[in-house]
């Protein structure tokens with residue numbers, strides 16, 4: 030180990046997972062999977078190593094019968110058609126055709142077995158993709174502007190910066206043992222396309238006049254995160270030039286590694302340290318590692334588009350458009366992904382982007398080819414012109430595959446959106462997010478209407494139910510949504526939401542939007 034794990038001096042203050050990590054680094058499990066478990070099978074996997082599988086990007090799938098899910102990092106949501114074909118091939122050969130787009134722009138497979146994993150790692154690596162550290166207590170997928178490089182509304186193309194930060198941290202054993210998961214966001218889009226405030230570390234577009242010259246760079250936010258105790262990130266009084274982004278990321282991550290809490294798992298995220306220290310002390314510590322930094326400049330975020338891009342839109346390159354598609358509740362199949370790879374080659378530049386709203390963008394389409402592109406059959410379901418509620422419904426994995434889930438979410442979310450599209454006539458979009466437990470992978474707290482799975486007692490026994498919260502938004506007026514009283518049975522969610530939305534429609538005043546209501 031290249032650094033001294035200072036927290037190891039007093040093991041009595043460490044939780045069980047911390048002791049496991051000191052005994053064997055999470056990244057070591059990749060070799061163990063390839064050399065041992067892939068040959069000896071599921072029954073040979075020790076409990077400790079099963080926990081370390083996350084560092085390989087692999088989780089045990091419900092009901093723990095030998096199947097796994099895997100997340101693949103798609104940093105800033107940018108992939109090539111070759112990468113998309115490789116992903117589709119893995120889903121077809123090993124994952125029963127399922128491909129999920131996650132709320133962190135990653136791709137998720139299900140139904141894998143441990144025997145499949147070495148070949149999957151190899152296939153991913155062959156196209157420059159990795160599942161490594163997509164899960165676990167380490168720097169995960171770096172989210173970013175899915176329009177980076179083609180965006181009229183970005184201050185700069187952030188793809189190289191994302192790549193620089195990703196290359197530094199990926200498989201870096203100085204940072205593979207953090208107190209808890211660690212999420213970064215880098216975007217220069219003025220509509221906050223990468224949800225800065227819910228990340229541990231986020232860079233947002235900013236400018237500052239330095240020596241009479243306007244410099245474009247970033248503001249820095251730390252300590253955001255959702256789950257049972259959600260926190261919005263705090264802005265540091267600092268302006269960072271593009272060539273300082275990595276240095277600052279290393280500094281923030283070092284502080285988390287060395288000062289983050291390792292006693293209780295549920296209080297280990299960076300947000301708890303930031304809440305205790307406050308942004309001023311945090312910045313003081315950061316500057317001890319980075320050296321002096323400029324004070325904050327002018328914020329260039331003007332709003333929040335919630336990472337929705339459906340429809341055909343002009344790019345910053347004259348004559349080119351991007352097409353934003355709806356992927357209902359983030360799920361597509363291997364054939365659809367293969368088709369998207371083909372059309373992106375035939376009509377565009379062989380590039381595909383994933384979004385934090387679990388959707389897909391096909392960029393770089395010459396304007397004169399757009400009409401022909403839209404005739405392709407794959408766009409019948411993955412449409413750029415989705416129905417209103419289906420277009421804004423997000424769901425986590427839920428109890429179909431997730432061991433932590435209390436209720437089913439994905440299929441229910443799809444059915445609820447269908448019901449609302451059939452029964453509610455509204456001329457604006459309302460964002461609806463479903464999560465199956467408090468961990469909040471479906472980012473319930475930032476939705477107009479967030480639904481969190483639970484159970485309720487009925488004369489027939491316990492049944493699925495949901496707590497409802499309303500009014501979440503990010504950007505300049507960021508606020509987490511607030512819980513409504515009561516709990517709604519799963520079967521009643523669709524009609525209850527229809528009533529709630531109709532109540533809003535009839536009682537709003539002026540141009541009041543859902544989060545202001």
Ligand code: SF4
Pocket residue numbers: 425426427428431432433434435464465466467468469470471
């Ligand atoms: Fe599983 Fe809970 Fe995350 Fe949903 S929110 S995927 S149920 S851990």
